[in-house]
Amino acid sequence: MPTHRPIPHHAGHRERLRHRARAAGLTHLPDYELLELFLFRSQPQGDVKPIAKALLTRFGSLAAVLAASVEELMTVRAEDTRGRVKGIGVETALDLAALHEVAQRVAKEPAIRRPVISSWTALLAYVRVALQHEPREQFRVLYLDKKNQLILDEVQNRGTIDHAPVYPREVVRRGLEVSAAAMILVHNHPSGDPTPSRADIDMTKQIVQAAKSLSIEVHDHLIVGRDGVTSFKQRGLM
Structure with missing residues (x-):
C-alpha cells in the first residue's frame, strides 16, 4: 500500500494569511504575521512563523528587527514543530536590511524637500x-x-x-x-x-x-x- 506523508501543519497557511491581509488590511496583522508576509518572498518554502517570532524575541520589536545588521540577523535560529532548526541566510538578512533602508529614505524625503x-x-x-x-x-x-x-x-x-x-x-x-x-x-x-x-x-x-x-x-x-x-x-x- 502506498504511504501518505503527513500534511504539514502549516500547509495552506501562506494563502490563508495573504487572504486575511487582502480582506482586512495589513494594519490588522500582528507584527509577527507582517514579518511572515515579508519572509515568504525570501523563503518561498517551509514554515516561517518560528523565524518571525524568533526575530521579534531576539530584538524586542519590529523596528529593532529592521534596524539590526545583516550579521546580527544571521545569528537568529528557530526550531519548527518537527524539531528542525532553521536560520536566516544572507539573502533574507539583506532583504530585511533593505526594508529598513527604504523606511529611512521614505522618512527622510519630507525633511529634505x-x-x-x-x-x-x-x-x-x-x-x-x-x-x-x-x-x-x-x-x-x-x-x-x-x-x-x-x-x-x-x-x-x-x-x-x-x-x-x-x-x-x-x-x-x-x-x-x-x-x-x-x-x-x-x-x-x-x-x-x-x-x-x-x-x-x-x-x-x-x-x-x-x-x-x-x-x-x-x-x-x-x-x-x-x-x-x-x-x-x-x-x-x-
Whole structure:
C-alpha cells in the first residue's frame, strides 16, 4: 500500500494569511504575521512563523528587527514543530536590511524637500527611524546650505554600545569641504535614555566653538533614544 506523508501543519497557511491581509488590511496583522508576509518572498518554502517570532524575541520589536545588521540577523535560529532548526541566510538578512533602508529614505524625503528648520517635525521623525533602535552609538552630522536645506547627512563615526568617538576638527573640516553654512549634530543612546551626558555637552561646546571660528552655525544637537529625542537648544545647553 502506498504511504501518505503527513500534511504539514502549516500547509495552506501562506494563502490563508495573504487572504486575511487582502480582506482586512495589513494594519490588522500582528507584527509577527507582517514579518511572515515579508519572509515568504525570501523563503518561498517551509514554515516561517518560528523565524518571525524568533526575530521579534531576539530584538524586542519590529523596528529593532529592521534596524539590526545583516550579521546580527544571521545569528537568529528557530526550531519548527518537527524539531528542525532553521536560520536566516544572507539573502533574507539583506532583504530585511533593505526594508529598513527604504523606511529611512521614505522618512527622510519630507525633511529634505524643504528647509530643515521649517520641517522640524519631519526631521525628528527621520532621525528616530534612522537611529532609535541602533544597537551601537552612532554620530552623524546634517550639513546645511545657506537656505538651511540639506547638503549631506553623513555618519562621522560608529562606536560601541555607549560611545562613539567624535573629533570636532573633523566635523568642521567636513563642513568646509561641502561648503556648509550650518549643521545639526545627531547621535543616539542605545540605552534608550536620550539625556545628554557631561561628555556630550563638552563635545558639543567644542564643535560649536570650532565651527563659529569658521562662520559655520550649529543649529542644534539631537540625541535619539527609544524614549524620545532630546534637543540641546530646547534644553538651553547651547
